[in-house]
Structure formats: structure tokens, C-alpha cells
């Protein structure tokens with residue numbers, strides 16, 4: 001069954017609550033601040049979302065002042081498909097909770113759907129009970145963000161399981177659960193991060209020269225995907241994306257400039273689907289099956 005890929009990459013805004021002079025909730029005994037937990041989770045989510053070709057903007061990338069008013073203004077200017085505010089709870093209790101947007105009506109359906117997916121994914125991947133899906137009329141984030149959005153409370157920073165929740169493995173699981181929820185909501189398949197080394201024989205120069213090459217690849221549904229930049233480097237070529245003809249060209253390295261290469265790579269919106277993004281060196285890579293124009297044969301291991 002073929003999927004309909006979005007014409008434009010999905011855009012997600014993530015507000016990492018608090019920061020700088022405002023640490024948010026604090027657990028002095030464990031040396032935890034809400035601002036730091038929120039930022040760790042936001043950064044992990046960004047990495048994982050980008051791996052799936054999603055465009056991501058964070059409200060901050062370091063420990064700096066980041067007031068709610070500025071987060072909302074920045075989010076509205078970015079015009080994301082969806083926005084998530086990351087917070088950590090306090091006041092006694094335990095477990096994750098999520099708030100969805102009731103208004104405007106046009107946002108409420110996807111906001112509630114996303115909130116339910118966040119709740120079920122946290123429950124599943126951390127094997128914990130959650131406090132469920134809620135709403136509130138008093139949260140500025142939900143009231144003033146124009147895109148559909150939610151606000152999550154990761155866990156209770158002063159709760160009985162704060163040490164367990166704030167351990168690096170748990171923060172990573174939490175951020176992956178959030179990312180799985182976002183991907184599921186937009187029908188983007190989750191891709192396990194399974195890198196293998198692919199070996200192949202490259203035939204170049206009008207079939208006169210053969211070269212044994214190796215390149216990192218990701219195996220998805222039985223196909224191997226390579227990152228074109230790494231793939232071409234493995235046989236000594238560089239990638240150039242021609243903005244005018246929208247063609248991917250391979251050059252010997254002396255024939256391209258790094259700046260042209262960089263601008264080609266960053267034009268994600270020029271690519272209709274993951275396969276063409278991958279061809280330009282963005283995302284997970286091209287399928288070997290689709291790559292017959294590259295003139296290479298699968299390398300066969302010699303049996304001793």
C-alpha cells in the first residue's frame with residue numbers, strides 16, 4: 001500500500017518551558033530544575049524528529065530567559081503544523097499529564113487526538129500509569145497559540161519517583177514516546193535507528209573502473225537506505241544539488257564548492273517526498289532498489 005506523502009515537511013514548534021533566571025519548579029535535594037529537564041527533552045525530541053525529515057524549531061537551545069509571551073510570539077511567527085509546550089509538574093503527585101486545546105474549534109480535534117496519543121505512548125513506552133488527558137481555560141499557551149497545540153507535564157519534579165523519571169534513560173524514553181505520538185498523528189512511520197555497513201562494487205568511468213566501497217546504511221522494511229553524501233564520498237565523489245534544474249549531480253570534489261553544497265542541502269521544501277529529500281542528502285537515504293541510475297552492483301562477499 002502506498003502512502004500519500006505530504007508535499008511540505010511537517011513543521012513542529014517545541015517550547016522548552018522556563019529558563020535563565022526562571023528555573024521553574026525545583027528539586028534541590030536531587031539538584032533538578034524544571035528548566036533543565038524541559039530543555040533536555042526538547043533537544044532529544046528535535047534530534048529524533050529531524051531523523052524523520054520533520055522541521056523543528058525550539059523556543060530556546062540553551063539555558064536562557066524565555067518568557068511565555070516570547071514563546072507564544074515565536075511559535076505564531078513560525079506557523080507550525082503543531083506546537084508542544086514542555087513542562088514538568090510540581091506540588092506533590094506522580095505521573096505524566098497532558099492538556100489539550102478546546103478552542104478554537106478547528107484546533108480542538110487534532111489537539112485532543114494528539115493529547116490522547118501522547119498519553120497512550122507514554123503509558124506504553126515507560127510502562128507507567130498516567131494522570132490522563134485534561135484541558136484548562138487558564139493556560140496562556142493553549143489560549144494564545146494559533147496553531148493546534150498541547151501542553152505536557154513530564155512528571156512531578158518533587159514527586160516520589162522524581163529520581164527515576166529524571167534519569168537520562170527515562171528522559172530519552174519520554175522524548176521518544178512524544179515523538180512517536182507526533183509521527184503517528186501525522187501518519188509518518190517510525191524508523192528504528194538500525195545502522196549497518198553496506199558493501200558494494202562501484203563501476204565508474206564508462207564501465208572501465210570498478211571499486212569496492214562501503215557505506216553506512218539503514219535497513220527499513222528489507223531495503224537498505226544510504227545517505228547520499230556519505231554514499232558518494234565512499235567512492236570519492238561529492239553531491240551537488242542544482243537549484244534551477246532540480247537535479248542531483250555527482251562531481252569529483254574539486255568541481256564543487258562547499259557553499260553551493262550547503263545551500264542545496266538546506267532546501268528541504270524543494271523535495272516532495274522522503275526519497276527525493278534523501279537523494280539530496282537530507283533524511284534517511286535512497287533505497288538501493290531505486291538507485292539503478294548510480295551504476296552500482298551489490299558487492300558480494302567472497303566466501304573463504
Ligand SMILES: [Zn+2]
Pocket residue numbers: 017018024025034087088
Ligand atoms: Zn512549568
